[in-house]
Amino acid sequence: MYRDPVESLEPLHHRHAAIRTLRVGMIGIGTVGSGTFRVLARNRADIAARAGRSIELVMVAARNLERAAGIVGDSVALTSDAMQVATHPDVDVVVEVAGGTGPARDWVLAAIAHGKHVVTANKALLAVHGAEIFAAAREKGVIVAYEGAVAVSIPIIKALREGLAANRIEWVAGIINGTTNFILSKMRDEGLDFAAALAQAQALGYAEADPSFDIEGIDAAHKLTLLAANAFGMPLRFADAQVEGITALQGVDVACAEQLGYRIKLLGVARRQAAGVELRVQPVLVPATHLMAQVNGSMNAVMVKSDAAGLTMYYGAGAGSEQTASAVIADLVDVARLDGVHAAQHVPHLGVHAYATNALAVLPRAAVHTSHYLRVPVRAVNQIQAVAASLAEQKVPVRQVALAAERPGTGPQVLVLTGPVEQGTLDLAVHALQARAEVAGAVTTLRVESLEG
Template structure:
């Protein structure tokens, strides 16, 4: 069997994990790819005498790896978007097959990179860019290819899920749990991408493009973070039979595609509501298969390396069979990619959780109900606590029926203008994810 050769740009968590998996499972990988996979060249800032002793060329400059004619598959494990984009473009132009785990790069520059790869007759694979070791890209692009995907919803950032799980289970404040997540290595020193939903928006962009056969539209994803949530909100949700998750949601409707990342109340009996800690899970609804759930480790060196190596195995099979780019990156031919309209958030309809801080006076709920009713919004559930210790303010929590965001915005503005309301209204969307087996 002729071997397939690999170059790796970057030997951090992901690149190092790829090396370790390829070494540990070498015999198994050879059996499954029908040809041996061998790393022949890597770039890293550090000396690696151990790799050199094993016959691997070690360079400081990633351009040396790309220029190596002995490299057939180039794995980009550099991170970021600037240098990573340069690496991927240069590798494609050099005729290399490319694998990346870089979600930001694919979400923000993928349309250009896929076109470049098609022009040069090579593949750009990115299974590891979404949900780490969970093979959801392959499931969407291949396993569910017979289905019209109606919608998908995912807990696709482990840091945010860990924080919300701790806040709910241990009644802890957001800032305290974030500090622990950073100490454990779950969150970066600058956690903005995780807690404000940007990381999840990158992943949702990629999944939606494949699910609906549309271009990557990261610019159109509505993104809302979790930093303003309180243990009280999670406790009230629990009392009402819900769990708050930071959810990525994509839905294809007659009026357009919904692309949104935000905190969401989910009924506790849903499988997705019971995904805790740093785990990820994606629920996909297909018209033929119904709901399917994909669960597992969404990050980490080994889990991500698992997906990177899986992509490399697919490419090795392709190369050993002398096949070209066999699977379009978005699952449909470039000519079939449709520029679908994006539904404005004002027209997106969900049920709502509202938490009000009101003066302890009679008639508050009648005023609130009247305002909601004027916008066609009814109350489905209510929690109204008695004032404690002589307090003059009381929390009031309601779950509404389904309403558009524009109607809800108008109602909240009128509620906040009432003399009896003493703080901004907290609002969180509610989803039942119809079609899931509870």
């Protein structure tokens, strides 16, 4: 049914003396891998015209060979040994779409050691092992491309490296996890609590049976790490990112944000400051009139502020088989164009030049300077001024104070929007406020992002 990968793959290709087919080996034939195969086959002529030569899938590693044969037919060599794809002499570029951070690291490093370019959609692999992988790629003079690892259909890596190459990037902020954005949209539109919205996301296939990576903010932090490295030329610093998911978010805060003219989004933010870089993922309030607040369902969006171009925004699907395949194949086109040219002419992978030496510090949580939202349960509606006075005593600028709309089963609640203040100062102020007799329960705080130029 399928070809033996031990055989030479030469008969699968027609070589040209000057420009030959780019031969692709793929590890994994699941959602992304099957989408990549379909799009490569369907748009073969257009892709070849844009790449300057044909791109052909010649070998696939899969756990279930019978299932894989049903997808790719008998024209592609199949193996259950991923390392065979990574090291086969008739493979020019390895596409890793199996996921994970253990075996995938070994496959990618083996491919690089054998002089092969690598395309991956595996953000966890790069966030955790990227420094090692990019250093190895630099030494061997090969490309590691990963557009599909960050924002699926949005070509944000190309935008940062190419479209905005003339710019000094000031900040990058994005909704870069479709699952959490779907959940937050349902909480707002249908008044669901977190658990009910998550259950709906799982029923519709937007969330995995174990959604921890998504709802705890880890997936977004992996992607933000790659965005920050490209934006600021800094090493991959996933371990230093401040990560907060949406599991503790209450429906009352979604409603209170709406009352104040805001919407809550899980936002990844990388912002250059004089003392270092903010690198954080958390639910934040965004003005309801802002474009970012209009990004709903499983869609993603990334906004970039740079010195010459100003504010630019990129929007597209945050999940999907062929949507991710679009990014994977775009990387293959880049490899096809650059394979064989001097390594210095490659679009630089992370880890070269400034990327290896730029030691920008990641700011600690206490030093992050933003505006904030507070929800303060109080014992009586006439205690609104006591809340404002307590915050003022602690040097927290108060921009707006209001009573939350009445809701069944809840007592009076004071809503506060602060001006910009360091997190450390706010933490001390909340601690002092919590101790006051007027306060009837835990104080909830969320950051506020204006996303202005």
